Amino acid sequence: MIEAHVSPNSTCDEQCRTLVCFFAGVLTYRDNFEDAAIEIAKRYQNAKIVVVFPYGIANGTSGTSLYRLLARQLTEVGYDLAREMSRRVTQSAQIIHENLAEADHVILIGHSAGGVIAYRAGLYLEKMYGIQRAQVFAVGSPKHFLKDIPFNQRFTYITGQNPDRITQIGTWRRPGSRLYRGRPGREIQMEFNPSHQGWRFHASYFLRSVWTDSNQQFHANSEDLVSKIFELYPGD
Template identity: 70%
Template sequence: MMIFPYGMANGISASAFIRLLARQLTQVGYDVVREHSQRVVNAGQILREHAADADQLILIGHSAGGVIAYKVGLYLEEKYDFRGVQVFAVGCPKFYLKDIPYNDRFTYITGQNPDRITRIGSWRKPGSRVYRGRPGREVQLDFNPDHQGWRFHASYFLKSAWTDSNEAFHTNSVDLVSKIHELYPGN
């Protein structure tokens, strides 16, 4: 299991996983409050190198990856004048947003019952004249109703099958990717 850009968790013991998770939460907190953390700069440089000829880029991030995706896209726009970034943050904590046109290309996706991570933070900083922004779109999807609490936070990209009240077959991952494609058609 990869926790990009925070480290790998494959084959490690439970105690080592807890230490990794504690370190990750510290790093996530740092990335949330810093505009251009080193992880944002590094990811931005990697994308710039590999997508130099691209007219458009879609960045999709889950949890803390949603924060990084947003900030990397903004970094590419501010530093390299790259205007073709579309960001989809899935199940990520909220973080202070400036009221800027870039936010129109930022879509925030949660489930029908927002999980614990999506309840963390705020888009607006009380009393601030700068941090008064919001995502361009906020979307709630109906995901597998059997996934609740922490289990739900980890299930956005699962292929676990379920049927809705109309007996229509669904998987979280297919529904999520379909919604992203619907919101950003033709690309």
């Protein structure tokens, strides 16, 4: 069941200049995006930050209940990867629209399967409501077939330096298709905390997760990620 809430790190409630929406993937907990939300609040003026869980929240589940939740979520993700539209896309777009008001800037940031929802919800907003200012960032997400359309110029795909199995799923172009031959406007590889491996790496993009590089320079995953997003789209 889709869930959403306004981040306590928002710096605006009404008539906000910027709307930022995070979209979660599977097995995500309620506070997983708050480190990144803190960084968003530092950089974007009058920002309303909304966190959307298209596949539900993992809080309060454990043991066999957690496995059942994961099984259901993976089934829903498979459905969303195979189809351009689902109720999770339309409901997510409606949540964006309800919180949009007169915001000048709309930033949709999806993690894992949430990146697919962010892309399609942004496209749905454009088609149904004529909102053509949404900037979409998919981080550590599976690939999905893309049409060659102008919307893709506002779509950025971000991966890390370590192998992430989720980013190896799917492809942008369908072989032999004249319709699905698009690509993201930008594909960027970033350095994240190298101490994380496997699923821990995949889960850590939006966490603070501090580390130092070979030059003894301090880094934090959430800070570096949001800094890159701000560099690409300062919202001026």
